[in-house]
Amino acid sequence: xxxxxTDLRTTQRLQWARLALADPEVQLERASTDAxxxxxxxTYGVTPSRxxxxxxxxxxxxxxxxxxxxxxxxxxxxxxxxxARDVAQGFLLxxxxxxxxxxxxxxxxxxxxxxxxxxxxxxxxxxxTLPDDxxxxxxxxxxxxxxxxxxxxxxxxxxxxxxCDDAERLQLAQRRLMDNALAQARVxxxxxxxxRNLMPVAAGPAVLDFQxxxxxxxxxxxxxxxxxxxxxxxxxRVQGWLQDYHAAAVEAGLPVxxxxxxxxxxxxxxxxxxxxxxxxxxxxxxxxxxxxxxxDAPRFFAYLDAVVPKYRALDPLHILLEHTxxxxxxxxxA
Numbered sequence: 001x002x003x004x005x006t007d008l009r010t011t012q013r014l015q016w017a018r019l020a021l022a023d024p025e026v027q028l029e030r031a032s033t034d035a036x037x038x039x040x041x042x043t044y045g046v047t048p049s050r051x052x053x054x055x056x057x058x059x060x061x062x063x064x065x066x067x068x069x070x071x072x073x074x075x076x077x078x079x080x081x082x083x084a085r086d087v088a089q090g091f092l093l094x095x096x097x098x099x100x101x102x103x104x105x106x107x108x109x110x111x112x113x114x115x116x117x118x119x120x121x122x123x124x125x126x127x128x129t130l131p132d133d134x135x136x137x138x139x140x141x142x143x144x145x146x147x148x149x150x151x152x153x154x155x156x157x158x159x160x161x162x163x164c165d166d167a168e169r170l171q172l173a174q175r176r177l178m179d180n181a182l183a184q185a186r187v188x189x190x191x192x193x194x195x196r197n198l199m200p201v202a203a204g205p206a207v208l209d210f211q212x213x214x215x216x217x218x219x220x221x222x223x224x225x226x227x228x229x230x231x232x233x234x235x236x237r238v239q240g241w242l243q244d245y246h247a248a249a250v251e252a253g254l255p256v257x258x259x260x261x262x263x264x265x266x267x268x269x270x271x272x273x274x275x276x277x278x279x280x281x282x283x284x285x286x287x288x289x290x291x292x293x294x295x296d297a298p299r300f301f302a303y304l305d306a307v308v309p310k311y312r313a314l315d316p317l318h319i320l321l322e323h324t325x326x327x328x329x330x331x332x333x334a
Contacts, residue, residue: 009056013091017043017052020084020093028052038065042096050083051097055090062090065211075128077121078206097206103195103231111233115226118198118205119245122221123252125207126187130215137189137216142178145272148279157282157294158328166324173317177272181217184265185255189216193224195231218249218256219265220273227270227303229277230296235306242266267307271314274300297333301326 018026023046031042031051037059041052055062066087072079084093106114135141150170154160162170190197191212198205222245226238233241242263249256256262278300281293304321308314 009054012089013041013052013054016086016089016091017041017050017093020086020091021046021050038062049096051080051094053092053094055092057088057090060090062087062092066092068210068213071128071130072125072207072210075124077125077128078201078204079210080206080208097199097201100200101196101208102198102200102205103228105200106195106231111237114195114200114205115241116244117200118193118195118225119222119241119248121198121205121207122190122193122225122245123248123254125190125193126218126221126249126254127252128188130188130213134188135214136186137191137214137220138182139178141214142181142272145276145279146174146178148283149275150279152279152282152286153275154325156286158325158332160324160328162320162324166320169316169320173314173320174272174275176313177268177275180265180268181220181272184217184219184269185257186215187218187254189214190221191216191224193221194228195225196228217265217269218254219262219269223266223270224273227274229299232299232302239263264311267310268314271304271307271317274303297329301329 014026014028017028018024021043026043026046028041028043031040038053038055041054043050043052053062053065055065062085066082066085069079069082073081080097081095082092083095085091102114102118150162154162154170190207190210191214192209193207197209198207222242226233226241226245243259246256246259246262257265278297281297284290284293301321304317308318308321
């Protein structure tokens, strides 16, 4: 159980929860970590339990989260229900969706059913009409993602400066990946639609961590789900699920291309995302003292090995990986 309140924010959070629930005996315990400046707290001493989301106004404005949540909810996407809100203080009272995420309950025997539900929810999300001021996953965001890989994974983690030939290879590959993403039809894009951000509940899965939703490439979220940062599946199953997604998207009237082009777009979006996440994981390790994420780095090299050699246009990246990056990674991992 949680320790007694020791600082002002802890006291404010507990007092607000007791007021919102009209119960002076309620206590709070930490419910999850790794949510940026937001934190989540589960009530105990009350039935049913609730979740208090604490988003300190001077660190992370709760309004963008609320706005996207309300858009998704109105569009029929399953999201946490808000039972009370205090925007000025940055406190929300949410329904408690339970403990395990989809990542914690999915396995080889139940994956088809869970993926079918996740795909159905994704299609619902992608069918939404977004306000005109929702950001676009365009050149600026793609360039930022590309910079994460070079700055944090190559330079900081591998400790190397690319020579002119390798730098040109990386730049050319990143440009081709970005051009592919920019050429795709744009739909509402979660950007982290993966089992860790899905909760297996009724009418679900419920979608979490949606506040950075943008208008982006149609293949991005599907490949995020199926070539996950923390969980890998046999490629034959992934291909089957991608085809299931494609069929559902066509039926829903989404602007998805023909199957062959969609599968290529998904491959390329996956490569772009895998490079970005390697950069993010290296940043978590070196800047934020969270080394556990880099334990999954071999998963990304396996994804890249399965996809990059299939496409001659990605030969520059293939050469860079084989001759420079993979040997350097083997050295720092030894």
